[in-house]
Structure formats: structure tokens, C-alpha cells
Amino acid sequence: MLENPRSPRVRAVAKLTKRSARKQTGLYLLEGPQAAREALAHQPRTLVELFATAAALDKHADIRDAASTAEVEPILTTDAVLDAMADTVTPQGIVAVARQAPVSIEEVFSTAPRLVAVCEQVRDPGNLGTIIRAADAVGADAVILTGDTVDPYHPKVVRSTTGSLFHLPIAVGARLEDVVDLARGAGVRVVAADVGGQDFLAGRGLLADPTAWVFGNEARGLDEDAVSLVDLSLRLPIYGRAESLNLATAASVCLYETAFAQRSS
Known part of the structure; x- marks a missing residue:
């Protein structure tokens, strides 16, 4: 003992x-x-x-x-x-x-994924853990961490996934540019969740296709270079008086909407 x-x-x-x-x-x-x-x-x-x-x-x-x-x-x-x-x-x-058991981005896109969550510069452990948990819940094929996103093996991330860390592939240390290239080569549309994008309803009909969502930093969102790489940018509308949505909440909505669209098609 x-x-x-x-x-x-x-x-x-x-x-x-x-x-x-x-x-x-x-x-x-x-x-x-x-x-x-x-x-x-x-x-x-x-x-x-x-x-x-x-x-x-x-x-x-x-x-x-x-x-x-x-x-x-x-x-x-x-x-x-x-x-x-x-x-x-x-x-x-x-x-x-x-x-640690991360996978490569090449492995992710070699399996013809239909739904992938990409976290670009996500720094808050709780947000990352919740996004991984939401991706697991909707049946996403993988989560990819790019830029200076927090370590997925940080104790707070591990706890906030409540076990989802073990349920789907996690790729780490990738460049967003490389992720976008591989996604397009695999026939996956890359969509950014961005406050400067089109209203969500305008692009909702496209989500039935294979989709990789890109979620940005909690405070700053995605920078211009990141937004310029993607195929489409969408923003979730605020119908009430809330100033904004928490990153993990917004990501969960985007992932679930995509899962609904893909399953209904």
C-alpha cells in the first residue's frame, strides 16, 4: 500500500x-x-x-x-x-x-467523416471539455485542436468531458490551414461560427452535407486569417436581450443543428 x-x-x-x-x-x-x-x-x-x-x-x-x-x-x-x-x-x-492517445488529422479525414468539430485557439479548459462532450453527444466523428488551443489532457478538460474524451478521436497540434485542405480533399465543407458571418438560417440547408465546424477563441472569436480560409461563415442570431452566447453553448447548438440536418436527410 x-x-x-x-x-x-x-x-x-x-x-x-x-x-x-x-x-x-x-x-x-x-x-x-x-x-x-x-x-x-x-x-x-x-x-x-x-x-x-x-x-x-x-x-x-x-x-x-x-x-x-x-x-x-x-x-x-x-x-x-x-x-x-x-x-x-x-x-x-x-x-x-x-x-495520451491523439490521432493525426490525416487519420480523421481518411475515414470520410460527416461531422467534425475544430477548435481554433480555444483557451478555456471548461469550454473545450464541454465542446468535446457535445461532439460526442451528437455523434461527431472527431474533434481537432488547432493553434494554441488548450491541452485536451489538462485535468480540467478531462473532468469536463465526463468520459467523452475516450469516445471519439482527438487530433492535436494541427494547423488550421492543413485541416481545411484535408477537409476539402475529403469532400467536407468547412464552416466557421463567426459573429461576422451570415445569419444561421441562411446556411442551415447546407448542413446536411459533410461539415467541419470551426470554433474560435472565447474572447476574440476567429481572426480574419482564419475566417478567410473557410468555405462559409455563420452566426447564431440573438433573439432576446443576451449580449452573446458562451462559446461551448454556441458550439453545442451548431453541432446539434448539423446532426439534425444530417439525420433528417
């Missing part, structure tokens, strides 16, 4: 809250039973270590059984050790370490 919160092994896990450590090791941190459960169900080969208190393993017997099937032996720890490892105040008795 791990009992010392200051041991080198515990400190190595705790360092994964930092991007530099994640980049150096290619690993990332999972916290709580839901994240461990989804990883074991959908990407068991990426799981490297599973740390848990005895009480947590007793409470979540399905996780213990799934770990056994994946040949991952849970490492028993004290509550103090779990607290030292975790990014959250209450890790719920389970922390895991997994290998």
Missing part, C-alpha cells in the same frame, strides 16, 4: 497536473470513478496505473473487475496519498494515469 504522500511515485503522478510533465512523459491524470470507468471501457490499453483506496474499490466493484480484465492491478493507497496526487479537492478515492 502507498502510504507516504511525499514519496517519489506520488510526486510523479501529481506532476501530471502540469503541462510540462504531460508533454515530457506522454501521460496524463484521470480523477474519480467515472473517468476510470470510461477509460477502462473504451481505451483500456492506454491505462498505465490505477490508484484507489480500499473503500473505493469495494464501492466500485465494476472498476475493480474491469481493471482485472485489462490486466491493470489496482494500487491501494491512503486518502492522504490520493489527495496529494489529485488536482481536485475530492478525488473520490480513485486516481489513474493513462497514456
Whole structure:
């Protein structure tokens, strides 16, 4: 049993809250039973270590059984050790370490995707996690992160996806120019969500075709260079008195509208 919160092994896990450590090791941190459960169900080969208190393993017997099937032996720890490892105040008795498993943009567009979410310069972890979750919910084929978008393996992103991180391909570190070129080559229309675009209803009829949505920075939106690359720009109308929509909310509407259009066609 791990009992010392200051041991080198515990400190190595705790360092994964930092991007530099994640980049150096290619690993990332999972916290709580839901994240461990989804990883074991959908990407068991990426799981490297599973740390848990005895009480947590007793409470979540399905996780213990799934770990056994994946040949991952849970490492028993004290509550103090779990607290030292975790990014959250209450890790719920389970922390895991997994290998990052991004895909390339070439892989994304080689599969003839019909719906892709592209995040350009999205900096807020909560927004990115929610967009990934929404993309999963609508049945999107992939999420692509371009520019200086926040690391998808940031602990706050991982938590806010509520497991969706393990359900669909995630491509990282791509250039928007390359994404647009590959999308067009695959017959996918690239559409920007932009306040300077046409009213959403004007382009709604085109969304039944294969579509890659591009969502920009929370505060600044998409810059002119990014908008100039896409095939079409659309803006969601504000019918009430709200100043604007949160990025993740707007992205969710765009993705769902596209999913509706594609399924009804």
C-alpha cells in the first residue's frame, strides 16, 4: 500500500497536473470513478496505473473487475496519498494515469467523416471539455485542436468531458490551414461560427452535407486569417436581450443543428 504522500511515485503522478510533465512523459491524470470507468471501457490499453483506496474499490466493484480484465492491478493507497496526487479537492478515492492517445488529422479525414468539430485557439479548459462532450453527444466523428488551443489532457478538460474524451478521436497540434485542405480533399465543407458571418438560417440547408465546424477563441472569436480560409461563415442570431452566447453553448447548438440536418436527410 502507498502510504507516504511525499514519496517519489506520488510526486510523479501529481506532476501530471502540469503541462510540462504531460508533454515530457506522454501521460496524463484521470480523477474519480467515472473517468476510470470510461477509460477502462473504451481505451483500456492506454491505462498505465490505477490508484484507489480500499473503500473505493469495494464501492466500485465494476472498476475493480474491469481493471482485472485489462490486466491493470489496482494500487491501494491512503486518502492522504490520493489527495496529494489529485488536482481536485475530492478525488473520490480513485486516481489513474493513462497514456495520451491523439490521432493525426490525416487519420480523421481518411475515414470520410460527416461531422467534425475544430477548435481554433480555444483557451478555456471548461469550454473545450464541454465542446468535446457535445461532439460526442451528437455523434461527431472527431474533434481537432488547432493553434494554441488548450491541452485536451489538462485535468480540467478531462473532468469536463465526463468520459467523452475516450469516445471519439482527438487530433492535436494541427494547423488550421492543413485541416481545411484535408477537409476539402475529403469532400467536407468547412464552416466557421463567426459573429461576422451570415445569419444561421441562411446556411442551415447546407448542413446536411459533410461539415467541419470551426470554433474560435472565447474572447476574440476567429481572426480574419482564419475566417478567410473557410468555405462559409455563420452566426447564431440573438433573439432576446443576451449580449452573446458562451462559446461551448454556441458550439453545442451548431453541432446539434448539423446532426439534425444530417439525420433528417
